[in-house]
Amino acid sequence: MKSLLPIASKQPIKFRIPAAENLVPIRLDIEIDGHRFKDAFSWNPSDPDSEVFMFAKKTVKDLKLPPTFISQIVHSIQAQLTEFRSYEGQEMYGGERLVPIKLDLRVNRTVIRDQILWDLNNFESDPEEFARTFCTDLEIEDPEIGPAIAVAIREQLYEIAIQNVASARETRISKKGRRAAEFVTASKSGGTALDLVKLFGSKASIIRKRKEWDLYEPIVDILSAEEAEALDAREERNARLKKKLDDKDDGYITRFTRS
């Protein structure tokens, strides 16, 4: 992994998820005939595509879903992988950038809220390991939570990486000299990034102000069964509404037919 560390941080690098392993976060939400299947996991994009089918078949079998799900799952995964691969090979701005990552997720009855800083230039950082430590430290027993956190982090990193690609492209187009280019990158892609000089300058202390501790502290809530059900119902309603809207303008379908 060490070889991946860019020596000159300003040099653009090829697109990838800015983490130790280049895994694609995949999110599935499929509903057929009243059966709903929701899942999120990460996938190695270099795996052969036959694995996708194997995975779908096994999942459907394990979860005892109707066999119509298999094709839908394969379809969805393939679409998301294709989208990821479309970015591969493109350059992205590889400078050191610290972005805040906000976690707000619910798995079964556990609600997790947290905020962390992530260095986009650190290709040794490992969302899976972070999630694991998180669960150990907070004594979370639900085995689904760890992967959910990891996927949530990966999704945000993926999002930022895509933005990075766009901003790198923009920089290349506007050939206004080095300084201007840097400025553009800093202002465009650095919208959410933190000011490193301010944080790590000689005067600054890396110890956070006490009143900010709460902001960066994980909050774990266990909901009661009724609360969880209520939330489930609301989410389902929202999802249906969204789906109706999507169906209307056909945006949802075009996204999948493109592949």
Place this chain on the structure above:
Amino acid sequence: MQTANESHPDSHRVDSYSNDSDRDLYTIPSYSSWFSWDEIHQNEKIAHSDYFNSTSISKTPKIYKEYRDFIINKFREDPIRRLTFTEVRKCLIGDVGSIHKIFRFLKNWGLINFGVRPSDVYCGGAAENLGRFDSGARSSDSDCNRGDEDEVRLGRLKVVVEEGAPSGIRVAEFPNSTKVLAAAPGEAAVGSGCEEVGEDGFRLPPLTSYSDAFGEAGRKKGCWNCGAVCVSGYYESVKQGGSVICAKCFKNENYEESKLADDFKLIDVDGTGNFGTDVWTDSETMLLLEAVTKYGADWNLAERHVRTKTKLDCISRLIQLPFGEHLLNASVIKGVDRSSSYHASDVKQMGTTSATEPQEEPSRTEDQHHECMMSADVAAGQVEDGDGSGRPLKRRCITSSGDAGSSLMKQVARLSTIVGPHVAAAAAKAAVASLCNENPCAIKFYEAEEDDTSHDLGFPTLNNETTRVIEGADTDMVKHKQSDSLEATSEKSGPSTLQIRVAIATALGAAAAHAKLLADQEEREMEHLMAIIIEAQLRKIECKVKHFEELELIMEKEYSQVQQLKDSNLSDQIEVLQHALNAGISRWKDDSSKLSTNHLL
């Protein structure tokens, strides 16, 4: 690489741990003995190379050191508890990935979370569940292995190095730690030599409780051989500092073959000089102070209250405190009413004397001043003589605060000058009377002593010529008497303490009288001032009333003037109209006349 370190100015490598009693002791594994607050070791540089190749703003050696120091300090705030990464990261600004890396590094080296509950192993149940369908499983496997290694290490750990602590953070001292210390230098060189520890290693107890650490056993040295705590004394190796064996093992010649009996020297724990050397935490000191104020000099109770220190420790600690002795006295005095009230009045007196000093200064003659000094000296002498007498409580309260006696006498003299002769005499008389009620044998003493006690106090404010003459005559007598009494007190101490008590009572009386006088004066002054204020207010109101009346008059006048003006105006207008009507009619004039009639209506 040497980095400036402001937060731990007193910390350096503790190689000479044996006499580092002023510092707290922490346990770290021997393979981490390279660690130092002031430096960044090669190990750290290799493991965190990204911080040392200056490629990034957020990764510099300084920032690395800040991260490291913060994490270790955080752990040492409570070394019994396992520090979690989640706790640390909320306080640190920076990439969680890199902070996690440092955290793992410190944990793997045992610089944090060393010796905490073994059940808290790193590899949790969540590990296997991650990376279900991807190559992430690979990484989680390797992590599990790492966790296992940790567990193995934890189980077999035997070596502890005492580490200088940053000031302000108090941590448990590990029992038997000295034994382990000895092993450190040899193995530390290897760095990761933990695997080679022999079978004489011991398991870390799962929890080091507070009382374990600070209790009796914590300060005893553990035997190098049998591990037993050396109660009475132990032998320390001359050649290899810190290598300790207990007396039993020494007798049985049960020590390492490479050593000779001559290499060991006996160290007697029972001897004095070991006390007061150990560390007191702030909370312990607070407990001690609490105990002393509550129980006074009952050290058994104090010991029980502090819990973690012995009686002797408590005493020596209290003596070391800058105000400890006074505190002790204050609490001891509590038992005796009179004296305690003396204590209070003494404080008050300080205030009054300092306030009135300038006034009395000119009126004091040289002679009297001398006399004051005399009496003070006598009192001091009496105090010292009184030392041997059999009234422990009383004696203590006087002897303890060095020149209390002399200053007391001085203050009595001074006070009596302030309040005037009659008051002082009355106070002295009352004091003697009440003392006599208490102790019949005092009557005899005071019958002889009475007049010179009152004179002893000196009355410089007397303007009367005759008394002054008498006083002059008396002073000589007083001096005689006092030297007599000095001799007398050296033989029997009863009278001297009585005298002091009379003096105290007199001082009290005098002070009370003076206070009363002052209070009365103050009250009068207040009344006077109040009267002035009220008068001034009344005058003000009167003035106002007068002013308003004047205004009213003026108003009335003006009103009548306005009325007159109105009338004349009206008549003028009527006149003008009449003239106009008489002169003939024109259209314009008609209009204007209409207008004015309207106006008039």
